[in-house]
Structures are given as C-alpha cells and as structure tokens.
Amino acid sequence: GGSKSYYNHTIPSSNSVNGRPVYYYFDSSGITLENLDAGHVEFAYGNGINVKNVNASYGDGIRFYYVQNSSISSSTSNNNNYGIELSYSNTSLIADNNAKSSSSYGIYSYYSDYNSILGNNASSNSLGILLYNSRFNKVENNYLISNSNQGIYLNQYSDKNNITGNYIS
Secondary structure (H helix, E strand, O other): OOOHHHHOOOOOOOOEEOOEEEEEEEEEEOOEEEOOEEEEEEEEEEEOOEEEOOEEEEEEEEEEEEEEOOEEEOOEOOOOOOOEEEEOOEOOEEEOOEOOOOOOEEEEEEOOOOOEEEOOEOOOOOEEEEEEOOOOOEEEOOEEOOOOOEEEEEOOOOOOOEEEOOEEO
16 A cells, blocks of 8 residues: 555564564664664665665565665675665665675566666676666666566656666676
C-alpha cells in the first residue's frame, strides 16, 4: 500500500530470513545502522538514515521506502531476491556497495528523485541498475557486468538523469 499506516509495524530482529536477522524501522530519523549481518534491512518513512558496512545477504536485501536525505554505503547485498531498493525516496546517496547475484535487480530506484548512485558493483543480477519513474538522479562510476538482461535500464518516465562513467559488460 501507499499510505503511511500500511508500513506501521513492529518487527523485532529475532525474526529471520534464512537464519539471518530482520531489521525493520518505521518513522525513524537520524539512525545510523553500521557493521551488521542481516537477511533483510528496511526503513519505512525516515529522514537522515545512514546504513554503512551492512551485509544483508541471502534474504531480501536493503530497502528504503519513503526515506529522505539518507545513505547506504560500503554495504553488501548479495544472493537476494532483490539487492538495494529505493521507493519514493529522494535526495539520498547509494555509494560503494556490492549488490550482486540477486534474482531480480542489483539497485532499484522506483519513483525516487535527486539520488546519487555512485561507485557501486551491481553484477550478476537480472538487471544491474533499474530506474523506474525516477528523475534527476546521478548514476556514475558503477561497475555492471554479467547482468542477464541489462546493465542500466530506464523506463520511459525516467528522464533528466545524469549517467556517466559506468562500466557495463
């Protein structure tokens, strides 16, 4: 759902995905999540969130829903259904992450604008980086190899993005 009430949950980290803890935060500000192993990391409705050096693998990856002015950096999201996802999340930094071997996408931006996606390795996924109805993003210096469908994919409503210096093979 799209309403804030749909995301209002309390999910303790004693829950797990493939034996790895779930970290879920709702309506949070100014949180730094650092140096964790997880199966799923999700922030819904937040501002000033920093995810750094987090390993969210063998589960559902790292997700921001309705999160602003935040970052995901130096983190790993491998062997998941999904890698790193921004949905309705703006003005954030996604930098120096590894998002590899996911069955869907490495990095996904859905209705998310003014983000910087810089220096990531999004390889061996179905799609490396997907921008869907996302505008004014900077996608630079990412390493995208062996993605089975596309390295970078933009749908028809993703315009005014700056895409430079990426390595795609």
